[in-house]
Amino acid sequence: MAELLTARAERLPLKxxxxxxxxVKTHAEVVVAEIRDGDLFGLGECAPYARYxxxxxxxLSVLAGAAQGIARGESARAVAQALPAGAARNALDCALWDLEARRSGQAVAARLGHPAPGPMATAVTISLDAPDAMAAAAAASADAPRLKVKLGADDPGARLSAVARAAPGARLIVDPNEGWTVDVLTGLADLIxxxxxxxxEQPLPADADAALAGLGYPAPLCADESAHTAADVGRIADRYQVVNVKLDKAGGLTEALAMAAEARRLGLGLMAGCMVSSSLAIAPALWIGAGADAVDLDGPWWLTRDRPGGCRVVRGVLHPPQPGFWGDPGSRP
Known part of the structure; x- marks a missing residue:
């Protein structure tokens, strides 16, 4: 029976x-791809990102075109590989991993030859806000081992210091999301x-990060927006010490695994990241997190309600979804 691809957009409220x-966002805007083969189906979720x-x-338009190709008899895997890296390919690629697990009776763990990912510490994100509000959010998550602190160019030192005081036992990941200049970055070196x-993480705009080459800094610099796929890793290896691998940038688990392998080959550290999303997007990303030096997969933690059987974040520890949720031939929760 021919494979059939459909897709739908969903708005998931944030707490x-x-x-x-x-x-700022108040909802996670996601797209879910579903690919069917008879009674079996696989699911994949992506988070379209305006930055790209x-x-x-x-x-949805890209996936509609992919569906037409599949309906004409083209291989779904070949159709996915022909798509550009990004959210649409991520949804289709992850749906295919899920379908292939159910069709073959082999979980992703067996196909990759590795144990299924277990619980892992994840950074909990402190959203950009006034210093006292960020301190309150940090205090509420002070038992998490790592906090990811969103900052801009407006008095970042005060905000970072407020978070550090409120959660003295936490290690901090600083993330300006391309919002700094070299002067801001170097001006914060003593505090950091x-x-x-x-x-x-990604202190400068991606098109201005050549200024980081050879820059000595008291904390490792991590590429996010500057590196999307495996082909990008070598180009930025002289500017960063760590690479953030996100499935939505790479275009799925297939490319994310290749990107992680290339980062390791070049001696770079590895971070597993995500967009704000449900556990359906996080489940495949756990395979990157399992081999990463740092994990930032708290997307579902922001939702008022996650998908049944999904991941849980408890005191900064990310627990995998229930069996059968994704990439496992068992019954779905």
């Missing part, structure tokens, strides 16, 4: 506004050296 240097010119409608900062 609090999620602010970064580029803006993506919207739910644009992703005094605080338990484990890395600074």
């Amino acid at each position: 609090a506004p999620f602010r970064i240097s580029r803006g 010119g993506e919207t739910p409608d644009s992703v 050296a005094r605080l338990p900062v484990v890395m600074v």
